[in-house]
Amino acid sequence: MRCDSDTEVARQRTFAVVGALPDAYRGGLMHQRPMSLFHSIPAQHHRESAVRELRDVLAG
Secondary structure, eight states: OOOTTHHHHHHHHHHHHHHHSOGGGSSTHHHHHHHHHHHHSOGGGTTSHHHHHHHHHHHO
């Protein structure tokens, strides 16, 4: 059962964890896990602002 806030909650939690990491720790495994999360999101959700923000954070 999907709740409308699931994407937003996932985005908030991912941003909190990634944002709290020092730059030196934002590579490797700590980058792969959020990327795996992004790639697991169905394509029809890629236009949602939370998903776009996640993509942008991971690209930066």
